[in-house]
Amino acid sequence: MKTKLIAVAAIATTLTMGLSGCGSSSSSSSSSGSGGTIASKMIFGGPPEFKTRVDGIPGLEKNYGVTFGKYTVTDTGGPVTVNALKRGQVDAVDLFTTDPAIAANDFVILEDPKANFAAQNIVPIVSKDKATPGVRQVLNGIQSKLTTDGLGKMIGEVANAKKDPADVAKGWLTDNSLDTTGSSAKGVSLTVGSANFPENVILANIYAEALKAQGASIQTKLNIGSREKYYPALEKGSLDLFPEYTGTILTYIDKNATATSPADVYAALTKALPANLVALDQADAQDSDAVVVTKATAAKYGLKTIADLAKKG
Amino acid sequence: MIRPLDSASSSPLHFFGYFLDHRSEDLGWLWDHTWLSVVPVVVGLALALPLGWLARRYQWIYPPMMSITGLLYTIPSIALFVLIPPVLGMDPLNPLQVPIALSLYSTALLVRVVADGLGAVSEETVQAATALGYRPVGRFFRVELPIAVPVITAGLRVAIVANVSIVAVAGTIGMDNLGRLFDQGFTLSVSQPYYPPIVLGIVLCVLLALVLDLLVVLVSRMLTPWRRAVPS
Numbered sequence: 001m002k003t004k005l006i007a008v009a010a011i012a013t014t015l016t017m018g019l020s021g022c023g024s025s026s027s028s029s030s031s032s033g034s035g036g037t038i039a040s041k042m043i044f045g046g047p048p049e050f051k052t053r054v055d056g057i058p059g060l061e062k063n064y065g066v067t068f069g070k071y072t073v074t075d076t077g078g079p080v081t082v083n084a085l086k087r088g089q090v091d092a093v094d095l096f097t098t099d100p101a102i103a104a105n106d107f108v109i110l111e112d113p114k115a116n117f118a119a120q121n122i123v124p125i126v127s128k129d130k131a132t133p134g135v136r137q138v139l140n141g142i143q144s145k146l147t148t149d150g151l152g153k154m155i156g157e158v159a160n161a162k163k164d165p166a167d168v169a170k171g172w173l174t175d176n177s178l179d180t181t182g183s184s185a186k187g188v189s190l191t192v193g194s195a196n197f198p199e200n201v202i203l204a205n206i207y208a209e210a211l212k213a214q215g216a217s218i219q220t221k222l223n224i225g226s227r228e229k230y231y232p233a234l235e236k237g238s239l240d241l242f243p244e245y246t247g248t249i250l251t252y253i254d255k256n257a258t259a260t261s262p263a264d265v266y267a268a269l270t271k272a273l274p275a276n277l278v279a280l281d282q283a284d285a286q287d288s289d290a291v292v293v294t295k296a297t298a299a300k301y302g303l304k305t306i307a308d309l310a311k312k313g
Numbered sequence: 314m315i316r317p318l319d320s321a322s323s324s325p326l327h328f329f330g331y332f333l334d335h336r337s338e339d340l341g342w343l344w345d346h347t348w349l350s351v352v353p354v355v356v357g358l359a360l361a362l363p364l365g366w367l368a369r370r371y372q373w374i375y376p377p378m379m380s381i382t383g384l385l386y387t388i389p390s391i392a393l394f395v396l397i398p399p400v401l402g403m404d405p406l407n408p409l410q411v412p413i414a415l416s417l418y419s420t421a422l423l424v425r426v427v428a429d430g431l432g433a434v435s436e437e438t439v440q441a442a443t444a445l446g447y448r449p450v451g452r453f454f455r456v457e458l459p460i461a462v463p464v465i466t467a468g469l470r471v472a473i474v475a476n477v478s479i480v481a482v483a484g485t486i487g488m489d490n491l492g493r494l495f496d497q498g499f500t501l502s503v504s505q506p507y508y509p510p511i512v513l514g515i516v517l518c519v520l521l522a523l524v525l526d527l528l529v530v531l532v533s534r535m536l537t538p539w540r541r542a543v544p545s
Contacts, residue, residue: 079502101503159503224487233406
């Protein structure tokens with residue numbers, strides 16, 4: 001009997017570890033004394049880590065005095081979050097600024113005048129020993145042409161028109177005359193990875209196709225579920241190149257990072273990266289977090305900025 | 314369907330068109346899914362045979378072994394996929410983490426079946442075999458195990474079909490298999506549900522499970538010719 005109990009306890013521990021590792025869909029209410037504000041009547045939906053991230057719920061509380069009535073775990077700017085907001089299961093959510101669903105559903109992005117959300121410029125993270133001058137030149141060439149609008153258009157082609165991310169990537173390279181063949185990356189072999197959302201897959205495809213055209217031998221490992229899974233792979237060298245976002249990767253590596261402006265975040269990131277990884281040029285294109293509400297909610301409470309949520313409602 | 318469906322159609326019936334558009338990728342995932350489902354059952358059976366034999370030979374081992382293997386089966390697969398690489402010091406993207414986790418499940422499922430299958434061999438049969446001059450090892454492989462084949466087969470069928478469904482879970486963490494189709498359908502369901510990859514994934518998984526199940530039955534029939542000779 002005793003051994004049985006120990007076995008049960010061991011399994012239970014394993015279970016909790018596993019679950020907390022992949023984010024259980026729990027929700028909890030925080031009822032700190034800010035009753036009466038607009039936010040206190042709202043349910044906020046976002047990814048599990050947003051609840052504790054420096055620029056997540058704690059940041060909104062610190063910078064704007066906004067405390068939501070309840071936090072519900074949805075997904076990371078994906079269909080679950082969009083649909084929960086659309087159907088009114090949550091009142092405000094954490095989405096990404098390039099998300100075509102924002103315009104498609106007439107959602108409203110609340111302005112962030114105090115720069116609670118750190119800059120999220122797109123930046124390729126590369127293994128240092130693979131970052132030859134040729135590879136740097138090819139990737140930085142792409143970086144200089146990437147814009148937020150251009151990125152939004154490509155995501156729309158994949159998410160709405162269901163085009164293949166690889167085809168969309170090739171099309172973009174052609175449109176920006178970056179598809180020239182050459183030999184500047186010849187002799188380098190790289191494994192390119194991506195997370196599992198269309199934008200990241202498109203970016204990885206752009207990098208991969210351009211490097212391939214310049215003679216590099218490329219392998220891809222796309223659609224990897226979570227940063228907890230792919231960042232260690234990048235650190236250990238089983239991935240060599242990954243499209244990242246300056247703010248998110250910085251706070252992932254350095255939990256206490258406070259930089260918010262693009263230049264500060266980039267500077268902090270280059271310092272925080274381990275010695276075997278290097279950040280190439282950051283693009284103008286940004287895909288940052290944003291507090292998003294429906295048009296109806298914005299009209300009802302007269303919301304324009306995140307600060308408006310702290311008003312008495 | 315007379316109306317030609319364009320490639321952006323989100324109708325569930327468009328799954329075949331989706332398959333044609335992404336044929337090489339989908340067939341690659343089907344193959345990955347196949348070996349990821351089969352290899353763990355083979356490994357699981359190889360481990361379950363000695364364990365099941367032990368549980369039968371030493372009766373006191375049976376209850377704790379069944380509790381432990383039963384509990385093992387309740388660990389969610391996604392938890393195992395997350396835990397195995399750091400525990401074994403593997404690369405986080407090593408595709409072997411999937412068959413290792415599934416081998417654990419298959420072993421857990423098959424130990425009980427092997428033990429019970431061997432237990433179903435009647436004492437008279439064992440004594441008769443001993444009297445005919447079989448030594449324990451020969452008796453095990455040539456008398457007890459063949460008689461237990463039908464019971465073990467029943468377990469193998471469950472194990473292999475269960476694997477087909479659990480493998481798909483690993484698709485959500487970026488491992489190549491048919492589960493990737495579900496992940497794809499999910500991430501593309503932004504403005505409205507996008508069914509084709511999801512339906513295709515279900516169709517291919519079901520077909521694969523049926524084929525593998527049939528194979529197990531055929532192998533079992535080949536191994537037990539006497540069952541066809543004597544109408545039961």
